[in-house]
Amino acid sequence: MSPVSRKQPPTRRSAPVPDTARRSERSRRAIYAAALSLVAEVGYPRTTVEGIAARAGVGKQTIYRWWSSKAEVLLEAFLDLGEQAAEEAGERPFVFPDTGDLAADLRFVLRATVDELLDPRFEPPARALAAEGVVNERLGRTFVAKLLEPQLQLYVARLRAARETGDVRADLDPRIALELFVAPLAQRWLQRTGPLSHDYADTLVDYALYGLVPR
Amino acid sequence: MSPVSRKQPPTRRSAPVPDTARRSERSRRAIYAAALSLVAEVGYPRTTVEGIAARAGVGKQTIYRWWSSKAEVLLEAFLDLGEQAAEEAGERPFVFPDTGDLAADLRFVLRATVDELLDPRFEPPARALAAEGVVNERLGRTFVAKLLEPQLQLYVARLRAARETGDVRADLDPRIALELFVAPLAQRWLQRTGPLSHDYADTLVDYALYGLVPR
Numbered sequence: 001m002s003p004v005s006r007k008q009p010p011t012r013r014s015a016p017v018p019d020t021a022r023r024s025e026r027s028r029r030a031i032y033a034a035a036l037s038l039v040a041e042v043g044y045p046r047t048t049v050e051g052i053a054a055r056a057g058v059g060k061q062t063i064y065r066w067w068s069s070k071a072e073v074l075l076e077a078f079l080d081l082g083e084q085a086a087e088e089a090g091e092r093p094f095v096f097p098d099t100g101d102l103a104a105d106l107r108f109v110l111r112a113t114v115d116e117l118l119d120p121r122f123e124p125p126a127r128a129l130a131a132e133g134v135v136n137e138r139l140g141r142t143f144v145a146k147l148l149e150p151q152l153q154l155y156v157a158r159l160r161a162a163r164e165t166g167d168v169r170a171d172l173d174p175r176i177a178l179e180l181f182v183a184p185l186a187q188r189w190l191q192r193t194g195p196l197s198h199d200y201a202d203t204l205v206d207y208a209l210y211g212l213v214p215r
Numbered sequence: 216m217s218p219v220s221r222k223q224p225p226t227r228r229s230a231p232v233p234d235t236a237r238r239s240e241r242s243r244r245a246i247y248a249a250a251l252s253l254v255a256e257v258g259y260p261r262t263t264v265e266g267i268a269a270r271a272g273v274g275k276q277t278i279y280r281w282w283s284s285k286a287e288v289l290l291e292a293f294l295d296l297g298e299q300a301a302e303e304a305g306e307r308p309f310v311f312p313d314t315g316d317l318a319a320d321l322r323f324v325l326r327a328t329v330d331e332l333l334d335p336r337f338e339p340p341a342r343a344l345a346a347e348g349v350v351n352e353r354l355g356r357t358f359v360a361k362l363l364e365p366q367l368q369l370y371v372a373r374l375r376a377a378r379e380t381g382d383v384r385a386d387l388d389p390r391i392a393l394e395l396f397v398a399p400l401a402q403r404w405l406q407r408t409g410p411l412s413h414d415y416a417d418t419l420v421d422y423a424l425y426g427l428v429p430r
Contacts, residue, residue: 043350127350134346134405135258144406152408159427168427175409176399176418177427183398184391190349190405191359193367194390203391211426212374212383212392 030056031063032077039074040124044132044139049073071139074129075146081122096154102167103205105158110181110201117189117196130190152178168209180208245271246278247292254289255339259347259354264288286354289344290361296337311369317382318420320373325396325416332404332411345405367393383424395423 034055039047049070053060067073097105116122133140152175159174168177184204188194249270254262264285268275282288312320331337348355367390374389383392399419403409 130406131346131349133407134349135342137407140407144408148406148408166429169429172422172427173418176415177422179399179402179408180395180419180422180427183402184394186406187394187398187401191345191363191401192348192352192355193359193363193394200391203388204395207387207392207395208423209426209428211424211428211430212387212395213424213426214381214384215426215430 027058027062031058031073032080035073035077036125039128043128071142075143078147096158098158098161102162103209106181106205107202110185110205111198113185114196114198114201152182181205242273242277246273246288247295250288250292251340254343258343286357293362311373313373313376317377318424321396321420322417325400325420326413328400329411329413329416367397396420
């Protein structure tokens, strides 16, 4: 749901690697791609480990050797997708910036989140999983705990630092405060209640930091 | 998604009514109940007009006489659900309060929205439709346009009035500003990212109106 999914270290890419490792790596990538495209096409309930294996051109046993369920495959495929996007963009594994200018740091992260939400590789599988998470409580909670909440905790850390420096109210609850930035983007994306843009992201930062009441 | 769905006037309930009208009214209620329970149980894609008719104990033709699709039946069933809840609570058809105290008015509406989101009659069918709307763009846009956006426009009107009285910034865009209140509730409900409570609603009003930066 945001550039923060780029936090996984790309450990598996260090060269040189023996042939079997290279073959494994190729299978792993094929499985991720198959899982993401399949869930986007047929939805989560009709995606199966068998279907992923068939599309990836591997045996079912290859998948079960590394993962215990389709939910796990998809979770790692998403983490990998964020990682790849970051590499292509030439970015370091994601760290929430702290330049000392809270407004600028928030604008930077929210703009990057807008770009990721609009990325055509990301959107269809992410929608399929988000939709399933709305009605499938177990899956929804797993994905929130493993994908979304770690990203939100980076906002918590940045807002906590801002509380130390007096840039936000001393009594602020960072876990609630971050929702003023993140939730409007999520709702526009999930429910299509309005367009996503950098201008919109900047406006959210302005309204949330300085308030709707005149200063 | 909020008490604002209570805005439909209960015109069909004026007595006295002839027998045929009473029979029609009974069928209509049975159809709404069947549609809401069915979508909650099997999801939107597997809900059919035939299934609704069978559960309601009416012929398929009875449904097609009044509605052209299952989406339409569900839309009206939802509007009716809000109306009924309001009647039971002894409330007038919903109007966004304007007591002159913007913070109090917002707290009132957001607390009522929390109560509605937690209402066990409302939650399962609303989740089934929200999930479908995430991946089914046409349905999602229809429900947002007919159910959600009319409610959001009441926030727009209240914030516009507040702009006139100088209670919010003169340059405020009310359609964006309202999202600071509404979207966090929607995300906690849709993605289960945290509990919903009156205290939480009050905190959102406080943070959004006065800002995260110290005054």
